[in-house]
Each structure stands twice: as C-alpha cells, then as structure tokens.
Amino acid sequence: MAETYLDSTELVLNMGPQHPSTHGVLRVIVKLDGEKVLGTDCVIGYLHRGVEKIAENRTYTQFAPYVDRMDYVASVSNGLGYCLAVEKLLGVEATPRAQVVRVILTELNRIASHLLWLGTHALDIGAITPLFYCMREREYVLNILEKYCGARLTTHAFRIGGLQYETYEGFEQECLAFCDMFLPKADEYEELLTGNRIWVERMRGVGILSAADCKAYGVTGPMIRAAGEKWDLRKAQPYSGYQNYDFDIPTGEFGDNFDRYLVRMEEMRQSVRIVRQAVAALPAGPIMAKVPKVIKPPVGEVYVSIEAPKGELGYYIVSDGSTQPYRVRVRPPSFVNLQALDKMAKGCLVADLVAIIGTTDIVLGEVDR
Amino acid sequence: MKKLLRKIFLADLLEGLWVTFRNQDPKYIVTEQYPFARPKVGERYRGAPRLNTNPENGETLCISCDLCALACPENLIVVGWERNAQTKRKELVNFTYDTSRCMFCGLCEDACPVDCLELTQDFELANYSRDGAIWDRQMLEEGPKPARYKF
Numbered sequence: 001m002a003e004t005y006l007d008s009t010e011l012v013l014n015m016g017p018q019h020p021s022t023h024g025v026l027r028v029i030v031k032l033d034g035e036k037v038l039g040t041d042c043v044i045g046y047l048h049r050g051v052e053k054i055a056e057n058r059t060y061t062q063f064a065p066y067v068d069r070m071d072y073v074a075s076v077s078n079g080l081g082y083c084l085a086v087e088k089l090l091g092v093e094a095t096p097r098a099q100v101v102r103v104i105l106t107e108l109n110r111i112a113s114h115l116l117w118l119g120t121h122a123l124d125i126g127a128i129t130p131l132f133y134c135m136r137e138r139e140y141v142l143n144i145l146e147k148y149c150g151a152r153l154t155t156h157a158f159r160i161g162g163l164q165y166e167t168y169e170g171f172e173q174e175c176l177a178f179c180d181m182f183l184p185k186a187d188e189y190e191e192l193l194t195g196n197r198i199w200v201e202r203m204r205g206v207g208i209l210s211a212a213d214c215k216a217y218g219v220t221g222p223m224i225r226a227a228g229e230k231w232d233l234r235k236a237q238p239y240s241g242y243q244n245y246d247f248d249i250p251t252g253e254f255g256d257n258f259d260r261y262l263v264r265m266e267e268m269r270q271s272v273r274i275v276r277q278a279v280a281a282l283p284a285g286p287i288m289a290k291v292p293k294v295i296k297p298p299v300g301e302v303y304v305s306i307e308a309p310k311g312e313l314g315y316y317i318v319s320d321g322s323t324q325p326y327r328v329r330v331r332p333p334s335f336v337n338l339q340a341l342d343k344m345a346k347g348c349l350v351a352d353l354v355a356i357i358g359t360t361d362i363v364l365g366e367v368d369r
Numbered sequence: 370m371k372k373l374l375r376k377i378f379l380a381d382l383l384e385g386l387w388v389t390f391r392n393q394d395p396k397y398i399v400t401e402q403y404p405f406a407r408p409k410v411g412e413r414y415r416g417a418p419r420l421n422t423n424p425e426n427g428e429t430l431c432i433s434c435d436l437c438a439l440a441c442p443e444n445l446i447v448v449g450w451e452r453n454a455q456t457k458r459k460e461l462v463n464f465t466y467d468t469s470r471c472m473f474c475g476l477c478e479d480a481c482p483v484d485c486l487e488l489t490q491d492f493e494l495a496n497y498s499r500d501g502a503i504w505d506r507q508m509l510e511e512g513p514k515p516a517r518y519k520f
C-alpha cells in the first residue's frame with residue numbers, strides 16, 4: 001500500500017564515528033524527519049585515553065607531555081595552562097623572558113589552530129582550495145615550533161617554571177617574517193570565502209546560538225564572542241603578561257556560523273598584532289625561574305584557566321603534598337562547546353549539521369581525553 | 370543593479386578563481402619530494418634516540434646513573450649495569466629503549482648528566498615487527514639505518 005511506501009516516521013541515522021566531517025571519532029545519532037534534523041545525540045569516548053587518571057601516576061614534570069595530546073592542534077596552549085596551574089600551586093612565577101616567549105608561541109599556535117579549522121571547515125562546506133593554502137601557511141608556524149622545541153605537533157615546549165629551551169638564532173626575525181607574510185594571506189582567504197555566495201548561503205543564519213544560550217551551556221571561546229559577548233580570558237583575567245599587549249576582542253552579531261568564521265579570521269589578525277608586540281618587547285634574562293628539581297607542591301588545590309584557541313581551557317589540580325598530583329581535572333573547551341550541538345542543530349538540515357559541527361571547532365582528543 | 374550584475378556574471382566565483390590562478394606560481398609550491406629529497410629537520414628535532422660514544426676510543430659516555438629511566442614518564446628505558454670488581458665503577462652492560470612506547474618528549478635527554486642519551490634528527494623509525502621497535506645498546510650506538518632507495 002502507498003502508506004507503507006511513503007512512510008513518514010522518524011528516521012534515526014548514525015553519523016560517524018568514521019564520518020570525515022566529524023573531525024575525528026565523534027558519533028552523532030541524528031533523528032531525522034526527511035532532511036530535517038529533529039534532534040541529535042552525541043556519543044563520545046572513542047578516543048578516551050584516561051589522561052586524568054594517568055596524571056595520578058606521574059610526577060608533575062612527567063605529566064606535562066601528556067597534556068599536549070589532548071588538543072593536539074594547539075598543544076602549546078595546553079602546555080601553558082598546565083604549567084601555569086602547577087606554578088600557581090608552587091607559588092612561583094615564570095621569568096619575564098619566559099612569559100613573553102610563551103605568549104609568542106601560544107599566539108602562533110592559535111593561528112595554526114585556526115588555520116587548520118578554516119581549512120577543514122571549508123572542505124566540509126565544499127571548498128577544497130582553502131585547505132591547501134591554510135596548510136601551507138600553517139607549515140611556517142610548525143617550522144618555527146620545530147626549530148624552537150624540536151617537535152611540530154606535540155611540542156612539550158614549556159616546563160614548570162619557565163622554558164627548557166632558549167630561543168634559537170633568528171627566532172624573532174622568523175616570527176616577524178611570518179607576521180608580514182600572513183596578513184595578506186588572510187585577506188586572500190577572505191577573498192576566496194567571505195564574498196563567495198555558496199559559502200555565505202551555507203553559513204549565514206545557520207546554527208544560531210544566542211549569548212544567553214552560550215552562557216547557559218558554558219560555551220566559551222570564539223563561539224560566545226560570535227554571539228556578541230566580549231568575553232576573552234586574556235582580557236578578563238590576564239595571565240602570562242597578556243595585560244601588556246594591546247589587542248581587540250572581535251565579536252559577532254548573530255551568533256551564527258558565519259559570525260564564528262569572521263570572529264576566527266579576525267582573531268588570527270589580532271594574534272599577529274600580539275606576536276609583533278611581544279617580539280618587540282622580548283626582554284633578556286633567564287628563562288627558568290627557581291623551582292626545585294623534585295617538584296613537591298604544598299597541600300592544596302588550584303584552578304587555572306586560559307584562553308585556548310577553542311575556548312576556556314581549565315586545569316584543576318589537587319595536591320596532597322607528594323610528588324604526584326592527587327587529582328587532575330581538565331576543563332576542555334571542545335567538550336563543553338559540543339554540548340550545545342543539539343540546541344544549534346534542531347530544525348536545520350542534515351547538510352547544515354556538518355557545518356555546525358565544523359564551526360564548533362572540536363578536537364576529539366580533547367573531548368574524550 | 371550592481372549586485373544583480375555581479376550575480377549574473379558570477380563575479381564572486383571569478384574572484385575566487387583568480388586567487389587560485391595566482392597561486393599557480395611555482396614559488397608557492399611547498400610540497401616535499403620525500404623520499405627523493407629528505408627534508409632537513411630542525412637542529413633540536415626530537416627523533417630517534419642515540420647513545421653517544423667517545424669519538425676517540427669508541428667507549429660509551431653513559432655512566433649508568435639511571436636518571437633517564439627515572440625521568441621517563443613511560444618507564445620504557447632499562448639500563449643494565451654491572452659493578453666492575455676491580456675499578457668499583459658501574460659499567461654499562463645493556464640498554465634497551467622501546468621506541469614503540471616513546472612519545473619523544475625529551476625528558477630523558479634533559480635528565481642525562483653527561484649528554485650521552487640524545488634524541489637525534491633521524492626520523493625514520495619504521496620497522497617490520499614490534500620487537501624491532503625495541504632497540505638495544507648496539508642499535509642505539511649505531512643509529513637507525515633506513516634503506517636509501519635509488520630512483
């Protein structure tokens with residue numbers, strides 16, 4: 001009979017965990033009415049490695065390389081957050097030179113992270129070309145990181161109390177050369193995308209998340225800024241000397257996909273500004289503060305959060321006075337931002353769901369930990 | 370009106386194509402021709418481990434202090450040593466390093482007091498078996514010998 005053919009019941013569909021546009025092993029159970037999304041349900045944990053549990057069996061120094069493996073596209077930020085947390089627990093502060101070098105590397109890494117996001121997200125929407133260009137420019141950042149600390153992705157660049165490595169010869173010039181080279185390239189991406197009708201139609205008005213919703217879900221980073229909220233931890237609670245730099249917080253208006261894209265593009269330009277100021281202000285001096293060889297913080301607990309490329313990255317560390325942390329809890333931005341997916345995706349089309357996951361900018365290593 | 374004309378002549382798409390065309394310039398080609406040309410990695414690159422020897426007499430620099438093994442978060446270094454009855458000094462007997470579990474964080478290298486253990490610029494670590502990933506002292510002193518192909 002015709003009714004059984006043209007059945008109009010809901011369809012439950014699995015997207016992922018091996019779907020190319022979920023950026024890793026995320027599984028989304030999508031409830032569909034035709035093309036329309038009625039609801040989504042995220043299944044996570046495919047990349048769970050128990051990082052927080054590992055921390056309980058490692059000394060403070062030994063745990064530092066593991067945090068790089070959470071958000072592997074912005075590992076420098078991860079390391080910075082962890083080092084700041086342990087430093088606060090110890091009551092030491094990194095030396096001025098170390099702080100400035102940290103800012104330079106973190107901002108360069110932010111550019112690299114946003115570039116990777118832009119490239120892969122454009123690929124999801126159907127624009128292949130930006131991916132190649134973004135990867136090409138990202139390579140310059142990775143080369144600076146490689147020359148500085150010897151690794152490209154999982155950098156382990158910072159140590160508790162400062163830095164392990166002094167900057168290499170030509171570090172400042174290379175950073176500035178990258179800044180000069182990058183700004184016209186950013187304009188080029190905008191030329192490719194911002195005016196492109198397909199891009200605009202796919203992004204404008206899709207996946208709206210208002211500022212009130214962002215706050216309710218705890219969404220941070222470019223997503224809340226796209227909703228018009230001027231919230232950036234670098235300004236709100238400056239760390240590592242961010243109060244000394246002059247930069248703006250870009251905000252959007254509607255909180256849709258397009259605004260998130262624009263906010264990230266502008267953030268890269270602001271990062272370039274910070275890098276330039278930081279390179280100009282790079283002081284001489286020691287790179288390592290006085291920390292004991294065996295790190296044994298006093299009993300206590302700290303929570304330190306920083307503005308990672310994806311949002312607020314927090315570390316909560318409990319010390320029981322031994323050489324190993326009693327408990328480490330990470331507040332990963334991607335994990336919290338992913339919660340809002342259902343809210344954004346309700347009522348949109350399946351193809352838009354891909355775009356929404358894309359602009360949420362998740363890294364599954366961080367979601368699952 | 371201008372908007373309509375832009376729409377009809379697909380101006381925004383042509384602008385994008387122009388960017389693509391500009392980037393055809395050979396000076397923008399960055400693809401590496403590995404394995405025809407091996408990339409030059411940074412001086413501080415943390416790649417394959419190496420146990421350095423004294424260049425004059427070939428003796429190992431290692432003093433069997435075990436600090437690298439203690440520093441490693443993954444506990445993958447095993448230093449085997451024996452006390453020489455005559456000189457009363459520790460002598461290195463064996464040294465195993467499991468590259469399959471190593472994350473190349475560099476903590477062992479930092480811990481070594483005599484610059485013996487070092488992470489070098491060799492990056493070709495592939496091998497055919499899991500056992501092959503566990504390097505002994507001889508391998509660590511000689512370094513990996515990846516096949517060099519002639520084309």
Ligand code: SF4
Binds near residue numbers: 441445471473474476
């Ligand atoms: S590089 Fe890190 S993981 Fe590898 S052996 Fe050294 S300390 Fe252990």
Ligand code: SF4
Binds near residue numbers: 431434436438448
């Ligand atoms: S730290 Fe250096 S000297 Fe000590 S056992 Fe390891 S390789 Fe040998």
